[in-house]
Amino acid sequence: MDEASAIPDPAPTSPSWLVVHVLARCEKKVREWATREGISSELPTYRTVHRYRGKVVHFDKVLFPGYLFLRASGSLSQKVSQHNQVARVLVPPDMEEFHRQITDILTAIDSGIDLRPASGIQPGVLVAITGGPLRGMEGLVERRDGPLDVVLRLDFIGQAASIRMAQVDVEVL
Numbered sequence: 001m002d003e004a005s006a007i008p009d010p011a012p013t014s015p016s017w018l019v020v021h022v023l024a025r026c027e028k029k030v031r032e033w034a035t036r037e038g039i040s041s042e043l044p045t046y047r048t049v050h051r052y053r054g055k056v057v058h059f060d061k062v063l064f065p066g067y068l069f070l071r072a073s074g075s076l077s078q079k080v081s082q083h084n085q086v087a088r089v090l091v092p093p094d095m096e097e098f099h100r101q102i103t104d105i106l107t108a109i110d111s112g113i114d115l116r117p118a119s120g121i122q123p124g125v126l127v128a129i130t131g132g133p134l135r136g137m138e139g140l141v142e143r144r145d146g147p148l149d150v151v152l153r154l155d156f157i158g159q160a161a162s163i164r165m166a167q168v169d170v171e172v173l
Helices: 027-036 074-081 095-110
Strands: 018-022 040-042 045-052 055-062 067-071 086-090 115-117 126-128 138-140 148-154 159-165
Touching: 018 027, 018 074, 027 040, 027 067, 045 115, 074 086, 095 115, 095 148, 095 159
Parallel strands: none
Antiparallel strands: 018 067, 018 086, 040 067, 045 055, 115 159, 126 138, 148 159
């Protein structure tokens, strides 16, 4: 067999993901269903603290409301979409990039770093003031002082999470 007709080794398969868009506040219910069905899932959450009359209560909130991430191939898409609390099932067009981004976010969560949903407020953005004595005014954000907010993006669903880092802990690529 000559070199031109040799069949190349198949490329290593990248992990497959399904992005499940669920009905409002149904992320945990759909995750429980997926677990019962033997489908591996990820539901990124972050911890919040509330104080009520001297009591401190901790809550785990969904980082990307309305979304659940399944480690599954597209062949399960129809089965998942038939669940009555699933709005639609999406398949990321660039699976390797999606895998890298979701893995970065899950690693940040596992590391215990304070992670929050990222705000779209950046320098140059027009904002409305919603609290305090300047409530109702609009203005442009000029700069953000203090620690840097580093944003971990999940481009496919247009969402992001932000972590607070000291400037000495980051560098420009």
